[in-house]
Structures are given as C-alpha cells and as structure tokens.
Amino acid sequence: MNQPALPQPLLTCAGQALPYRLVRSPRRRTIGLKIDEQGLTVFAPPNLPGAQLETLIQTRAAWIRTKWTECCQKSALRVVPREGALLPYLGRTVRLSLDSGPTHLEGEVLYLNPGRGDITVALQRWYQAQALPFFLPRVAHYAGQLGVPLPAVALSNARRRWGSCHARGMIRLNWRLLKASLAEMDYVIAHEVAHLRHMNHGPTFRETLQCLYPNHAEAHRTLRERGFLYHAF
Ligand SMILES: [Zn+2]
Known part of the structure; x- marks a missing residue:
C-alpha cells in the first residue's frame, strides 16, 4: 500500500518547492530514489524507519538538488507547439x-x-x-x-x-x-x-x-x- 510519510516540501530548488512522494512496497528490499518532473519519489520497504529514510535523503541531498535543477531546466527548454514556437x-x-x-x-x-x-x-x-x-x-x-x-x-x-x-x-x-x-x-x-x-x-x-x-x-x-x-x- 502507498502511504505518504514525510511532510512536503522536502527540498527547494531556485525558490521552488521540490514535491516529494514516498511509496512503500512489500516487494521492495532497498530504498530507491527517482527524480522526474513530478519531483522526488522515494521507494522503500514497508517497515523501514522514517529516520533512516531521512538520513539517506540528507546524504543524497546534493545529488537530488542537481537532478531536480536539471529537470527544471529541461522542462523549461521543452517546446510547446503554439504560434511563434x-x-x-x-x-x-x-x-x-x-x-x-x-x-x-x-x-x-x-x-x-x-x-x-x-x-x-x-x-x-x-x-x-x-x-x-x-x-x-x-x-x-x-x-x-x-x-x-x-x-x-x-x-x-x-x-x-x-x-x-x-x-x-x-x-x-x-x-x-x-x-x-x-x-x-x-x-x-x-x-x-x-x-x-x-x-x-x-x-x-x-x-x-x-x-x-x-x-x-x-x-x-x-x-x-x-x-x-x-x-x-
Ligand atoms: Zn545497436
């Protein structure tokens, strides 16, 4: 079952909040991080303590920030087909x-x-x-x-x-x-x-x-x- 745990927002990027989502799954053995235009998704085993998750996220904060900045830049560069594009x-x-x-x-x-x-x-x-x-x-x-x-x-x-x-x-x-x-x-x-x-x-x-x-x-x-x-x- 998916359940949000940590409060949002977790990180900020150029003044913008980085949306965050925690997905706990019984099939998971390890923690996984994914960053896309929706923000940060953390995949975790069902019983992993929240403190351990926070520690991991803090140690990966620099990577998360860099990836999120890249995502923001990429979506800004993406063409929207309209007059003058x-x-x-x-x-x-x-x-x-x-x-x-x-x-x-x-x-x-x-x-x-x-x-x-x-x-x-x-x-x-x-x-x-x-x-x-x-x-x-x-x-x-x-x-x-x-x-x-x-x-x-x-x-x-x-x-x-x-x-x-x-x-x-x-x-x-x-x-x-x-x-x-x-x-x-x-x-x-x-x-x-x-x-x-x-x-x-x-x-x-x-x-x-x-x-x-x-x-x-x-x-x-x-x-x-x-x-x-x-x-x-
Ligand atoms: Zn080939």
Missing part, C-alpha cells in the same frame, strides 16, 4: 506559424494548418510525412557503402529508442530524428545499417560502424544530451 528541424530551428492555407515550410517558417484539430497532432503528422523520404536516401547511402541490399525501412514512434534493426533485416527509425542534426541522424542510420552485418555491439560491429561513420562517438554524445528536446512533441 521555435521548432527543431534538421538541426536548425524553424518558427511555427498557424495558418489556414496548406501546411508547408517556407524558408525558416513552418506554416501549419491544424484545421479544427490539435496543433501537436498536426505537427507530428507533418514531421512524420517528411521523415521517411528524408531517411531513405541516407539509408541507401550507408547500405551501399556497406555493400548490402537496401533494407525495408519503417518509422517508429518509440519514446526512447532512436532506431532498431530486426533480425529479418528491417530498420525502424524514430520520426523524431528529423528534429536532430544531420550528424546525429546519420549516426543512428549508420548504426542500424551496421546491424545488417552484425546483430550485436561486439568488436566487429564497432569496426563496421567506425568505417561507416567515423564521428559516431561525438554524435552519440550530442544525441544523448539533446535527445530530450526532440521528444518534446
């Missing part, structure tokens, strides 16, 4: 302009006609429609470089993964990669194409990826840092 697109930003004409990109302005529907849904549809035609020639490029036939390619809507390669040779690419830079996009594509030869992440896979996309480490790093921005919608 700056949207990530192929490593640059385009401005969203709601319009009653046909949806199209003109220079650095995306004129979007959401009709009577939701702006986010209309925006996602536009990105998805652009994604596959943009990805295919790049998959073909890396498949050609590796000397394998062009695989079947489909879009994915995964919350975390950027791409996957199935044993039967189908590659799935997250449509949100269209928001990433070309370097980040090509890194994911080269990675999945390399899996057409090696269905693991072993040394031969890494050698293949190194040949296909020598700058993979840098692109992997920036994608890990900026990926949350591309997941805003």
Whole structure:
C-alpha cells in the first residue's frame, strides 16, 4: 500500500518547492530514489524507519538538488507547439506559424494548418510525412557503402529508442530524428545499417560502424544530451 510519510516540501530548488512522494512496497528490499518532473519519489520497504529514510535523503541531498535543477531546466527548454514556437528541424530551428492555407515550410517558417484539430497532432503528422523520404536516401547511402541490399525501412514512434534493426533485416527509425542534426541522424542510420552485418555491439560491429561513420562517438554524445528536446512533441 502507498502511504505518504514525510511532510512536503522536502527540498527547494531556485525558490521552488521540490514535491516529494514516498511509496512503500512489500516487494521492495532497498530504498530507491527517482527524480522526474513530478519531483522526488522515494521507494522503500514497508517497515523501514522514517529516520533512516531521512538520513539517506540528507546524504543524497546534493545529488537530488542537481537532478531536480536539471529537470527544471529541461522542462523549461521543452517546446510547446503554439504560434511563434521555435521548432527543431534538421538541426536548425524553424518558427511555427498557424495558418489556414496548406501546411508547408517556407524558408525558416513552418506554416501549419491544424484545421479544427490539435496543433501537436498536426505537427507530428507533418514531421512524420517528411521523415521517411528524408531517411531513405541516407539509408541507401550507408547500405551501399556497406555493400548490402537496401533494407525495408519503417518509422517508429518509440519514446526512447532512436532506431532498431530486426533480425529479418528491417530498420525502424524514430520520426523524431528529423528534429536532430544531420550528424546525429546519420549516426543512428549508420548504426542500424551496421546491424545488417552484425546483430550485436561486439568488436566487429564497432569496426563496421567506425568505417561507416567515423564521428559516431561525438554524435552519440550530442544525441544523448539533446535527445530530450526532440521528444518534446
Ligand atoms: Zn545497436
């Protein structure tokens, strides 16, 4: 059974209270801490004394504060799709302009006609429609470089993964990669194409990826840092 124990708030971050929640579960043997946009959640065994919890939280206070600050910053950076919003697109930003004409990109302005529907849904549809035609020639490029036939390619809507390669040779690419830079996009594509030869992440896979996309480490790093921005919608 879940029961709140310690009083709120527990910590403050830039003048804001850090929301706190305690979840006791009979299946738990150890204490776990999770920080997300909802605040701090502590998972604990049912009979763990409150004093022990407080001690643990105090010893982890610096970590909690840092994580919470990161969460606050991330949610502040996240784009809300509305008139004038700056949207990530192929490593640059385009401005969203709601319009009653046909949806199209003109220079650095995306004129979007959401009709009577939701702006986010209309925006996602536009990105998805652009994604596959943009990805295919790049998959073909890396498949050609590796000397394998062009695989079947489909879009994915995964919350975390950027791409996957199935044993039967189908590659799935997250449509949100269209928001990433070309370097980040090509890194994911080269990675999945390399899996057409090696269905693991072993040394031969890494050698293949190194040949296909020598700058993979840098692109992997920036994608890990900026990926949350591309997941805003
Ligand atoms: Zn992989």
